[in-house]
Amino acid sequence: MFPKIKQVVDKIDLNDLTAERKKDLDILVEFVQTKQTAQAPILLNFICTHNSRRSQFAQIWAQVAADYYHIEASCFSGGVEVTAFNERAVASLKRFGFEIEQAGATNPVYTVEWANENTRLDMWSKLFDNEKNPTSNFAAIMTCSHADENCPFVAGCEKRIAVRYEDPKNYDDSPLETAFYDYRSFQIATEMFYVFSKIKK
Template sequence: MNLYPTLQSHIEQAQALSISQERKAVLQVLIDYIQKKVDQDQVINLNYICTHNSRRSQFSQIWGKVAAEYHGIDINSFSGGVEVTAFNERAVASIKRFGFKVSKDGEGNPKYFVFYSDDADPIVTFSKVYDDATNAPTDFAAIMTCSHADENCPFIPGAEARIPVRYEDPKAFDDTDQEAIKYDERSLQIGSEMLYLFSKVKKIQK
């Protein structure tokens, strides 16, 4: 798979970031879940969940899919929230800066088609509730990317695992001179951690 050159350079940048032992311990729970699925030759469905499904969960869905492809792990990557808003335009601008090619369909809560290679289908993403019909209804890991969703959704129907992997919200910097920097910083962190965790999954030799 040939990644777009700008994206490839940002992946190399993400891989060079240091991840603390504390964060590695958080990620290990998700690594173990994915490894068990690989070992049992089962479909891997990951649903990244945040309150509005507008920033962190969208970054996670996109980077999760790309990182899995990069390391040769076959997954289905989804995202959702507890209410519908829209994929925030600031977050969309950030992924464009990272080298993803993006097309938009509709207004209000548009669908975005996020391309990372001419050799792969785009990632289709838009704001939706976690149990939207486009997401896996059962046998998925609910990955809680924000504290609000984690604390206010004590039960996720259909999830076989619930794994908190929380990130700080770049929304705090909206309309400031730090906005683009902080969105890119959060995206790069998520990319770094997704690349790290999929690098730790051992594929079965067939």
């Protein structure tokens, strides 16, 4: 793990999570543990409206947490609409120490790396049922209320789980923009590390 990201991970305090929030996250823990115990593929698809901020953060941090705890999970993300991986979210991840390269302009593909050994994700805005995402036996984790309420059916998902986050977009172009994007990213990191810390091998 790159040193700057490791410093971020070392600051995670799982005791900061409330009992109420853990109750929501424990539904995801149960899904992952069931798959782990059965030695079945662990497939997680994080879904929000535009697949531009929250679901991208969640996919990346969930994959980092899975790798950190040596759990073989595959994490994905998608939206109800296609836009682009928001440049403010990308900037936040860079501040946290991720190495990111961009290809393309309209809906760029960002290659995101967090360690030296085969740890990379290609990230771009796509629909939740994009051909790159799983089609069956996966958990659909709804990261925003709009997607949760306006996407009542996710084809192929085995379990639908609501883990909602406030949209950092609400702070775009404000003095709090940078701080709030980093806050949201760190919150999601903390919660994904909580999930994978609970998995028994």
